[in-house]
Amino acid sequence: MNNGNAPCVLIIEDEPEIRDIVQIFLKNEGCLVLEAEDGEQGLELLQKHPVDLIILDVMMPRLDGIQTCIKIRETNNIPIIMLSAKNEDMDKILGLTSGADDYLSKPFNPLELVARVKSQLRRSKMTEAAGSLQQVITIGDLTVNIPRHQVTLSGKEIPLTPLEFGILELLGTHRGQVFSVDKIYETIWKEPVMQSDKTVMVHIRNIREKLQDHPRDSKYIKTVWGVGYKID
CATH class of the missing domain: 1.10.10.10 (Winged helix-like DNA-binding domain superfamily/Winged helix DNA-binding domain)
Known part of the structure; x- marks a missing residue:
């Protein structure tokens, strides 16, 4: 975790309205937030900053969420929650197969996203604690x-x-x-x-x-x- 116990969440999302809403809810929960408007920018931020969790949109310009997720998984096991306007089973399976840990369809309730972020961070922290075994x-x-x-x-x-x-x-x-x-x-x-x-x-x-x-x-x-x- 970064800055004491404050987790850092990277939001990779091309819609500024969604980024604004999500970062407000996350900051209210005490998270540090980084924002990127596409996959390439997100990968650059990930190289420069320690990140505890990534919220990743599927449909983005330049580098979409699926390709971004695959690139992240080449070197990093950070928890990833994928966002998509699609709600078909095959789209969800594709997102999870590319390496995402969770999947949330748009439109979504920001409180549900926050709950999933907490769940992923809690599970990640418990995995780290298991190292003492x-x-x-x-x-x-x-x-x-x-x-x-x-x-x-x-x-x-x-x-x-x-x-x-x-x-x-x-x-x-x-x-x-x-x-x-x-x-x-x-x-x-x-x-x-x-x-x-x-x-x-x-x-x-x-x-x-x-x-x-x-x-x-x-x-x-x-x-x-x-x-x-x-x-x-």
Whole structure:
């Protein structure tokens, strides 16, 4: 966190009215706020300033939110909340697949966005605190180093987003236990499931792709059909 306990949030959004509203609500919650009007400007700010969370619009000039998210994920695991005027399932899946941790459709209630920001920051802080446990999980040739927030496969580091790491840590520290989609969501996102969606399944799919772990012949994350997921 920056400036004591004040988290820094980077808003990447081309509509100044939305940036103004969001920054007012965030500052009222004690956040430091940086603003960018497109992806390229946002990436420049990210290189110059320590940031705890990013609010990222999808539809922007020059560099859109999807491409910006992909570029951020090449080097950084900062929590990302994506904003979009679209509300189709495939658009949400595309946003989450590109590396976003959460997705909110426009128009949105600023209070809901603030609640999601708090949830992501709280989860991120708890992940950092877990470093004091000095715990390393080994699953075959897969190693999950909780203190370092690092995953390696056959000695090669695998970049996971904070939520992907949280899911893998949850399943890995409870070997053999089956977790339902709702239970995973409530445990990792630290909030109740409001409606059934594909958020957890998309994150599981992302983890599997990065680990080259095919669901039909899984070495790591097993699907228990009709129940949930587990790691043996």
